[in-house]
Amino acid sequence: MSATTLHADASVPDEKQAAAKSAGRRFGALVVRLGAIAAFAAIMAYFVIFAPGFTSTFNLINVVEQSAILGVLAYGMTAVIIGGGSDVTEGGIDLSIAANMGLCAAVYATLLSMGYGDFLSVLAAIAVGMGVGALNAVAVVGLGILPLLATLAVLNVAAGMELTLTQNTVVGASSPLLGVLVSGSFLGISALAWALIVFSAIMIAVIHGTAFGLRLYAVGGHPEAARAAGLSVPFYVSFTYVLSGFCAAVASVLTVSRLSASTPGSGELLLSVLAAALLGTVFSRRFVPTMGGTLLSVLFIGLLANGFQLLNVSSYWVNGVQGALILLVVAITSFARGSEGSR
Amino acid sequence: MTRSMKGVVRALALGLAAACSLAAISGASAEELLLKGKRIGVSAIGTDHYWDLMAFRGIQDRVKELGGEVIALDAGRKDQQQIAQLQTLIAQKPDAIIEQLGNLEVLNPWLQKIRDAGIPLFTVDTATPHAINNTTSNNYNIGAEIALQMVADMGGKGNVLVFNGFYSVPVCKIRYDQLKYVLTSFPDVKIVEPELRDVIPNTVQSAYSNVTDMLTKSPEKGSIGAVWACWDVPQIGATQAVEAAGRTEVKTYGIDGSPEVIKMVMDPKSSAGAVAAQQPYEIGKTSVDNVAKYLAGQKVPPFTFVPAVLINKENAAEKGKPFLDAAEKAGVK
Structure with missing residues (x-):
């Protein structure tokens, strides 16, 4: 973080020195990054060799299914980090995303149980999700509150509304759409796994294949430059929060299908969502969040829990390893970011 | 009816004996029941309360005592995680699965999948039509x-x-x-x-x-x-x-x-x-005994009750002590 500011201040006479320093850092960052990827690869290789049944198609599809909800949420978080900049303290972050999903799931399940059809209930869930996203946008862009604090406040609003709605109880739900998501399959791949595949394809295409996505990176990377180039920074940043709310709503439908109900405690997912979005930066050459990187890290987190279980290693280790990886990646990115200022 | 009565009597005996001496009872049953070479999956929604932790430990200790292998899964009170763990557990094809507490509405479709996969399902304190036996208090x-x-x-x-x-x-x-x-x-x-x-x-x-x-x-x-x-x-x-x-x-x-x-x-x-x-540790152990019996081809009742003790102001000094001793022995305050 301090490295970023240093670079912003770097004036013309210091340029050579800065370039040399930057090259050194860049090399260091490359080594660390490759090291991290090697560690990921080594863990996977270990599972492939030692965990019984790890590579079976059945097991791998299971993992994709288990990763669908986390994946959809992590895309929302990634979009926010891309648009708001990846500075961990002042950049874009949406701490409310998991609680928002809980609220959307509660709305969806409650409406279904009241007899409204899928169409209306899904629409309502999406409206609520995007509404909460818009609230984030107003707080961050309109009121200029630090995203970390603004979305923390909105997290509490969403969690409180969910509790009010469900009274902290389990709301059972069933509908034709949920039936398809639970038991449907196509080409031997289950509906939930397809949901992740299709959603991933859309997100990757939009963020990495369009001018819109490129501008979003510009807004997050260099707001001043983006503004000078005539981009409406507030619009792009607001968009990411609303998109994040949309992702929460989509994930809520998936979660209700998987649990046959809306249940309290969705907020617990936040750490994994953050982990996925932050770990994903390791897969990018410039340490920026990418949708592809997020997908890889979501699958990695899923495979980690799966592999440990297959090896009969205590599930308590999964949290520890996940936490350690976040720490490692945040440390690497903060260290490496110095080389990125002068790009 | 007679079978369930037998279960109650047996459970009563177990509970009484346990109150006197935990070691003696396990030694006695170990001769008849064995889980050698068997893998038993255990899924608990969480272990953050005394009851949950003790039952979870009782299951694991008993499986090991009987020579089996445990796949112990604690979902940390996260429904998503418990479902993922059960899904992977089904793919691991253990010889039996013991499920301990959780949201029935969430669990039932997955417990059905366990049965569909041909894996015998036993529950602890969780009444579901999918379980062969539910071990619990009355x-x-x-x-x-x-x-x-x-x-x-x-x-x-x-x-x-x-x-x-x-x-x-x-x-x-x-x-x-x-x-x-x-x-x-x-x-x-x-x-x-x-x-x-x-x-x-x-x-x-x-x-x-x-x-x-x-x-x-x-x-x-x-x-x-x-x-x-x-x-x-x-x-x-x-x-x-x-x-x-x-x-x-x-x-x-x-x-x-x-x-x-x-x-x-x-x-x-x-x-x-x-x-x-209640006697959660005994409940966990008794559930494993039911698994062992079932895998040995014996019939088990749909539910087994492990007795609980009402501790009130009058009998507390006498009735409370064995429970506190058992907790201390397990290293829980």
């Missing part, structure tokens, strides 16, 4: 006994604050329904409406503030006679609140027998009136 008994104790202590009249946040949890439903049933015979004992809601997490803090609020709302002494909860963690908060408010005429009642609550009941000055103490 919650009908427990619910009636604690309700009767409460009514007796109240002298057959007064108002009760009731925590009813977990009616969707089957054992809580039974205990609550039993309370209601007992109260039909005592029309002068009234439940204060609206009922209170116990929550997870922050159960103690939340119960403390709920009860404090209600005592403030009914300031005259004697306007509230008792606090009831279907488990004993809210009872901790309720007891602290009653004592802090100086309203010691209010007594608290709960179920499970966490060591902290047993100590409260044993303390003559405490407002904790009674607690029905």
Whole structure:
């Protein structure tokens, strides 16, 4: 973080020195990054060799299914980090995303149980999700509150509304759409796994294949430059929060299908969502969040829990390893970011 | 009928013996029951409460004692994680799965999948049609006994604050329904409406503030006679609140027998009136014995009851001690 500011201040006479320093850092960052990827690869290789049944198609599809909800949420978080900049303290972050999903799931399940059809209930869930996203946008862009604090406040609003709605109880739900998501399959791949595949394809295409996505990176990377180039920074940043709310709503439908109900405690997912979005930066050459990187890290987190279980290693280790990886990646990115200022 | 009676008798014997000597009983059964070469999957929704932890440990210890291998999965009270763990567990094809507590609405479709995969399913304290056997306490008994104790202590009249946040949890439903049933015979004992809601997490803090609020709302002494909860963690908060408010005429009642609550009941000055103490460790072990029997080709009843003990102000010193000793032995305060 301090490295970023240093670079912003770097004036013309210091340029050579800065370039040399930057090259050194860049090399260091490359080594660390490759090291991290090697560690990921080594863990996977270990599972492939030692965990019984790890590579079976059945097991791998299971993992994709288990990763669908986390994946959809992590895309929302990634979009926010891309648009708001990846500075961990002042950049874009949406701490409310998991609680928002809980609220959307509660709305969806409650409406279904009241007899409204899928169409209306899904629409309502999406409206609520995007509404909460818009609230984030107003707080961050309109009121200029630090995203970390603004979305923390909105997290509490969403969690409180969910509790009010469900009274902290389990709301059972069933509908034709949920039936398809639970038991449907196509080409031997289950509906939930397809949901992740299709959603991933859309997100990757939009963020990495369009001018819109490129501008979003510009807004997050260099707001001043983006503004000078005539981009409406507030619009792009607001968009990411609303998109994040949309992702929460989509994930809520998936979660209700998987649990046959809306249940309290969705907020617990936040750490994994953050982990996925932050770990994903390791897969990018410039340490920026990418949708592809997020997908890889979501699958990695899923495979980690799966592999440990297959090896009969205590599930308590999964949290520890996940936490350690976040720490490692945040440390690497903060260290490496110095080389990125002068790009 | 005879089979389930046998189960009850057996469970009674087990419980009694366990109270005297845990080591002796396991030595005796180990000769007949074996799980050599068997892999048993164990899935628990969480182990953050004394009951859950002890049952989870009882299962694991017993499987190892009988020479089996345990795949122990603790979902950390996250439904998503428990479902993912069960899904992977089904793919691992263990010889049997023991499932311990959780949201039935969430679990049932997955328990069905376990059976569809041809894996014998056993449950601990979780009544579901998919399980071959559910090992638990006799919650009908427990619910009636604690309700009767409460009514007796109240002298057959007064108002009760009731925590009813977990009616969707089957054992809580039974205990609550039993309370209601007992109260039909005592029309002068009234439940204060609206009922209170116990929550997870922050159960103690939340119960403390709920009860404090209600005592403030009914300031005259004697306007509230008792606090009831279907488990004993809210009872901790309720007891602290009653004592802090100086309203010691209010007594608290709960179920499970966490060591902290047993100590409260044993303390003559405490407002904790009674607690029905279960034997979660024994319940876990007994469930494994049922698995071993089933895998050995013996028939097992659909449910097995492990006896609970009502600890009240009169018998606390004598009845409470074995429970505290067992907790200490397990390294739990």
